[in-house]
Amino acid sequence: MTYVIHGATGAQGAPVVAALAAAGQSVTALTRNADVVVAGAQRVVAADYGSTAELTEAYRGADGVFVHLPVVSEEDRRDYARNIVAAVRAARPARVVFSAGGAPIDPETGGAAAALAGGLAETGVPHAVITPTLFLENLLMPYVLDTVRERGALPYPIRAGFPVSWASHLDIADAVVALFDRPDITGVVSVGQYPAITGPDLAEAFGAHFGKDVVFEQITPEQFRSSVAPLIGEGPAADVAGAYAAMSALPDRSITPENSAQKLLGITPRTTGQWLTDMGL
Incomplete structure (x- = not known):
């Protein structure tokens, strides 16, 4: 099983890499520089959020992809969301887990996170959306x-x-690992x-x-x-x-308890x- 992790050296991605490595899984780390060493990753790939082609190549053949949007301008985040959706549609990874990072995913907000969540649903690729506060x-x-x-x-x-x-980034990592192992759980999972x-x-x-x-x-x-x-x-x-x-x-x-990680995954946040x-x- 090979999992592709966005921002593998960053605050959200690094804990996911560490948690997957601890579980004995194969990790492909996505970074801006392929020459960096990422502890726990078997492979490091340079892929830019701004390049649909690079994202598509990175996602192809993956058993799972973890994605989140970086802290940049909302305009850039919308562009990145469109590129991610296009790459998922083209590469067809087995599963995608998206952490909205506290941003609203209600389509009426018109935000980047909402666009990404809605776009992933339209691809037909099995996915789950983690919604921390x-x-x-x-x-x-x-x-x-x-x-x-x-x-x-x-x-x-x-x-x-x-x-x-x-919630902490450590809690998100725990949920991501569990969701990669539970393809039967789709939709929104609150952490x-x-x-x-x-x-x-x-x-x-x-x-x-x-x-x-x-x-x-x-x-x-x-x-x-x-x-x-x-x-x-x-x-x-x-x-x-x-x-x-x-x-x-x-x-x-x-x-809400109904779609919480506590209920759906049996995970209690720290x-x-x-x-x-x-x-x-």
Whole structure:
């Protein structure tokens, strides 16, 4: 069995490579540079999201493909979604698992993730769509983690009482491996903590892990934008801030039990404390 993994050296792809390697599976790592060494991968292939031809060649003959959209401008993400769908249609891999990365997949949103999810359905290739809400790894950004360590506050652009089914990239990797092994499960699979937890719950978990008092601190989407722009660029940072502004109108970001990884795959995502330990912090 050979599995093709997008972004194999990145935050989302690398844990999938590691999990598949640990399960004894053959991995083809997709990167921007074929000369890099990817631990756990049998083969490294340079394939650009912007090239349908390169993606098609990479997908051909694969038993599974894991794909996610990178953090770039939404316009580029839409282009990449079209290219991925075209490559899947041409190459016909046995299965595709797509992580929407917290982006909405409702067609009415008109977003790139929705276009990719809808396009995969139209190809007729067996697939599953993982829908996390917010990633715990967001809390590792210097602005957040440094504030926790320096003054015992956890800043984030959500309301204190806003419940979220947080998930980690490690949880996504566990779900991807399980879905590659379960071709009978198709459609949407939600990955995240359930019941959902609030900002103060997060702060309490950080405090328990670091052995200090930590309080949750609500910040504005604009404050968050300015903190992440140096890391991801002004355009993507503005898109992220816009997403948090829109989120502020919602009652929560909780998964539902019916299509959860807990029910469909028998996988329970890590608690915040478990994740902090697994990350070696």
